[in-house]
Amino acid sequence: MSNAATSGVNGIDKILYGGLPRGSSIIVEGSPGTGKTTLGVQFLYHGAVECGEPGIYITFEEFPQQIYQDMRAFGWDLRELEKRNLLRVVSIKPDLLLKQMKTPDGLFEQMIREIDCQRIVVDSISLFQYMNKNPEEIREVLYILKNIFRKHNLTALLISEHRKSIDDQISFEHYVVDGVIHLSLEEQMTKYRKRTLEITKMRGRKFVEGEHIYRITERGIHLIPALSIVDDAIVASPNQMTTGIDRLDKLLSGGIPKGSSIILDTNSKANYSFLVASIVSERIKQGDRVLAMPSSLNGIADTQRLYRLFDVDLEQICRQKGMYFIEHMDREIPPGFEEAVLDAKNLSNEQYLSYLKEKVLPVIQEGVENGENWFLYYDLNTKFSVRGADFVRRFFAEETAWARSAGVTVFALCNFAEITGESASYLERTSNCIMRTWVDGNYQYLQITKSPSGKVSEPYLVELIPEKPYIQLV
Numbered sequence: 001m002s003n004a005a006t007s008g009v010n011g012i013d014k015i016l017y018g019g020l021p022r023g024s025s026i027i028v029e030g031s032p033g034t035g036k037t038t039l040g041v042q043f044l045y046h047g048a049v050e051c052g053e054p055g056i057y058i059t060f061e062e063f064p065q066q067i068y069q070d071m072r073a074f075g076w077d078l079r080e081l082e083k084r085n086l087l088r089v090v091s092i093k094p095d096l097l098l099k100q101m102k103t104p105d106g107l108f109e110q111m112i113r114e115i116d117c118q119r120i121v122v123d124s125i126s127l128f129q130y131m132n133k134n135p136e137e138i139r140e141v142l143y144i145l146k147n148i149f150r151k152h153n154l155t156a157l158l159i160s161e162h163r164k165s166i167d168d169q170i171s172f173e174h175y176v177v178d179g180v181i182h183l184s185l186e187e188q189m190t191k192y193r194k195r196t197l198e199i200t201k202m203r204g205r206k207f208v209e210g211e212h213i214y215r216i217t218e219r220g221i222h223l224i225p226a227l228s229i230v231d232d233a234i235v236a237s238p239n240q241m242t243t244g245i246d247r248l249d250k251l252l253s254g255g256i257p258k259g260s261s262i263i264l265d266t267n268s269k270a271n272y273s274f275l276v277a278s279i280v281s282e283r284i285k286q287g288d289r290v291l292a293m294p295s296s297l298n299g300i301a302d303t304q305r306l307y308r309l310f311d312v313d314l315e316q317i318c319r320q321k322g323m324y325f326i327e328h329m330d331r332e333i334p335p336g337f338e339e340a341v342l343d344a345k346n347l348s349n350e351q352y353l354s355y356l357k358e359k360v361l362p363v364i365q366e367g368v369e370n371g372e373n374w375f376l377y378y379d380l381n382t383k384f385s386v387r388g389a390d391f392v393r394r395f396f397a398e399e400t401a402w403a404r405s406a407g408v409t410v411f412a413l414c415n416f417a418e419i420t421g422e423s424a425s426y427l428e429r430t431s432n433c434i435m436r437t438w439v440d441g442n443y444q445y446l447q448i449t450k451s452p453s454g455k456v457s458e459p460y461l462v463e464l465i466p467e468k469p470y471i472q473l474v
Contacts, residue, residue, distance in 0.1 A: 002018070002019075002022070003021065003022050004016070004018035004019035004020065004021065004022060004205075005019050005020045005021075005022045005047065005051075005053070005118075005119065005155040006018070006019040006020075006046065006047075006050075006051065007019055007020055007039075007042070007043050007046065008042045008043055008045065008046025008047070008050070008220070009039070009042060009043075009214075009220070009221050009222070009223050010222075010223075011212065011214065011222065011223025011224055011225055012181075012197070012221075012223050014208075014225050015199065015207055015208040015212060015223075015225050016199070016202065016205055016206075016207050016208075017205070017206050017207070020155055020179070020202075020205075021155075021178060021179070021202065021203065021204045021205045022153075022155055023149075023150060023153045023154070023155060024155060024156070024177075024178035024179055024202075024203065024204070025145065025146045025149050025150070025156040025158060025177045025178050025179075026155075026156065026157055026158065026177060026178060026179035026180070026181060026202075027125075027158050027160050027173060027174065027177050027179070027180045027181070028040065028157050028158065028159050028160065028181045028183065029159075029160040029161070029162040029180065029181070029182055029183070030161075030162050030182060030183030030184060030185070031161070031162055031183075031184070031185060032161070033185055034183035034184065034185050034195065035183060035195070035214075035216050035221055036123070036124070036159045036160075036183060037067075037070075037123055037159065038074070038216060038220060038221055039157070039181075039183070039221050040057065040121035040123060040157050040159055041057060041067070041071050041076065041078070041121070042074075042076075042220040042221055043055075043119065043121065043157055044056075044057055044087060044119055044121055045071075045076045045078070045081070045087075045220075047118065047119045048081050048086035048087050049081070049086075053118040053119055054085065054086045054087060054088075054115040054116055054117050054118060054119070055086075055087055055088075055117060055118065055119035055120060055121070056087070056088045056090060056111060056112070056115075056117050056119075056120045056121070057078075057087070057088070057089045057090065057120075057121045057123070058090050058092060058097065058120065058121065058122045058123065059089070059090070059091050059092075059123045060091075060092065060093065060094050060097075060123065060124065060127045061123075061124075061127070062091065062123075063091055064089040064090075064091055067089055068089070073218070074218065074219060074220045075218070075219065076220075085114070085115045086115065087115075088111055088115060088117075090111070094127045094128055094131060095131065098141065098144065101144065101145075101148050102144065102148075108148075109152075112152055112154075117152070117154060118153070118154060118155065119154065119155050119156075120149065120154045120155075120156045120157075121156070121157045121158075121159065122145070122156065122157075122158050122159065123159040124158075124159035124160055124161060125141075125142070125145070125158045125159065125160050125173075126159075126160050126161040128141045128142075135172070138172075139172060139176070142172075142173060142176045142177070143176065145158065146176060146177065146178075158177065160173065162182065162183075162184075174200070174201060177201075178201075178202070178203040178204070179199070179201050179202040179203060179205070180199070180200045180201040180202075181197060181198075181199055181200075182197070182198045182199075182200055183195070183196075183197055183214075184196050184197075184198070184211075194213065195213065195214050195215065195216070196211040196212060196213055196214070197211070197212050197213075197214050197223055198210065198211045198212070208225060208226075208458060209458075210226050210458075211226060212224065212225050212226045213226070239257055239258045239259075240252070240253075240254040240255035240256065240257055240258065241255045241256045241257075241258060241282070241283065241286070241409065242255045242256075242282050243255060243256060243278060243279045243282060244278035244279065244281065244282040244310075244468075244469045245275070245278055245469050245471065245472070245473065246472075247460065247472065247473035247474075248275075248446075248473060251448050251451075251455075251457045251460075251473075252433070252448065252451060252452075252453075253451070253452075253453045253455065256279070256409060256411075256433070257409075257432070257452050258373070258407055258409055259403065259404050259406075259407040259408060259409060260404075260409060260410075260432040260433060260452055261400040261403060261404070261409075261410040261411075261412070261430065261431045261432050261433070262409075262410070262411045262412070262431060262432065262433040262434075262435065263380070263412050263413075263414050263427055263428070263431045263433070263434050263435070264276070264411070264412070264413050264414070264435045264436075264437065265414055265415065265416045265434060265435065265436045265437070265449075266413065266414075266415060266436070266437045266438070267415045267417060267418075267438070268297075268415075269438075269439040270437045270438055270439050270444055270462075271444060271462070271464070271471075272413070272437055273298075273306055274464075274469060274470040274471045275437065275446075275462075275471060276377070276411075276413065277306050277307055277309070277310055277469075278310065278468075278469035278470075278471075279377075279411060280292070280307075280375070280377055280411070281307055281310035281311075281312045283373075283375040283409075284307075284312050284317055284322065284323065285312065286373070287322075287373070288372075288373040288374065288375045289321075289322055289323065289324075289364075289367060289372055289373070289374050289375070290317075290322065290323040290324070290374075290375045290376075290377065291323075291324050291325075291326070291360070291364070291374065291375075291376050291377070291378075292323065292324070292325055292326070292376075292377045292378060293325065293326040293327075293328065293377070293378030293379055293382065293383070294325060294327065294329070294379065294382075295379035295381065295382050295413070296328075296329055296379070296381070296382045296385065299327075299329065299331050299332075300314075300325055300327070300333065300334055300337055300341070301332075301334045304334065309468070309470070310468060310469070311468075314337075315334075315336040315337060318336065318337055318339070318340035319336065319339075319340075321340075323340060324340050324341070324342060324360075325337070325340055325341045325342065326341075326342045326344050326378065327341050327342065327343055327344060327345060328344050328345050328382055328383075328386045329345060329382075330345050342355070342359075342360065349387055349388070349391050352387070353391075353395065361402070364406070364408065365406060368406050368407060368408065373407075373409075374406075374408045374409075375408070375409050375411065376399075376403065376408060376409065376410045376411065377410075377411045377412070377413075378412055378413070379412075379413045379414075380392065380396075380412045380413060380414035380427070381413065381414055381415050381418065384414075384418075384419055384423075389419065389420065389423050392423070393423060393426050393427075396412075396427065396430060397426075397430055400430055400431070412431075414427065416428075428450065431450070432450075432451075432452045433448070433450055433451050433452060434448070434449045434450040435447070435448055435449075436448075436449050437462060443461055443462075444461070444462040445459040445460065445461060445462060446459070446460050446462050446473055447459040447460065460473035460474060461473065461474045
């Protein structure tokens, strides 16, 4: 048996990487109308019908008849499950329930044995709070519930009415239980209401943080994760190229697709040099020929020193005609790189474009026809400042279209915040993939906001490490 009890809500199981921890006690809290009861019954119905795990629904305020009728709207025939000993719907007073739970071989234990119960929902534990004003008594009740559920290895959902003021009592509830699922219903765009689910705690289970939108449909609760979940087990195709960073390859469903166009949206505060060097050096090691345009901040000499950290000798690669540079800045060319540098600093836009079309692109096209792989990397920030926005937009569209048709991969660096919104939107539409890396406080993050597979990642922390590739995503 799996250590996860699936909830019956695919989206919830997805953000929990499989389901609820089996044998745990979890609070489901929210204001009236958020669907707490629906979620609880859906959990039991799914367990009984799909998993062969009988369950008990305990209600303090509703009569069973009302529960049967309400759940019919979702196509759930609870009476039929009761006939098959897969479910019990029990209406009981809170104090009587506690008494029976503490009584050896009492009614509670008899019901568990009778149907081999594995799941339970209590709706709602808020009544214990109203009955017992003494905080110590409330704590004792919670401990009793949790310990008895654990004794019988029951996976329990404890429904709770959420109150806006978070006092010590509510904090204690969260402390005692194994998990907390919060449902909320908020106004959206004046006319609409937005339902969101957030997991704030789940012992022994990895989960996706943040708010996730859900709907109450004719089949119950349907949740859409805020960010697509990327499975760890990814098999790269021959047309996908490794970035040299394991987690980044997984976020890209195996690596960078050959012939795609990728933009890294970043700024001077973020350390992107190791990320870029890892990607480009992997292409060099795989035998790709590279055309690169250095940034205005880091010239060829700086690039050479950086790539040595990745066991790549750029001077040797250039002598073997494996890499070329387009230089827009007026700076010294290091010895050994003279024949690999295309000096573009004094060329007008028209001259520059003509040079590329007449001298550079034919070389790449010939190489592609002869079975070579080409990888283009350049700093769009530099091109914007030197060539202007109109030129970049027109040229980038032409280049990416040509690159896709030729199977050439384009990787560009850009700071969307420094260009116009129109230019940023245009580049984003034209590209197959957008990576964002930024600094927030003392931490750097990376997120895939657009990918060829359509998947968007959650933000990952960028951690510096002492060995290659010198960064890892956590």
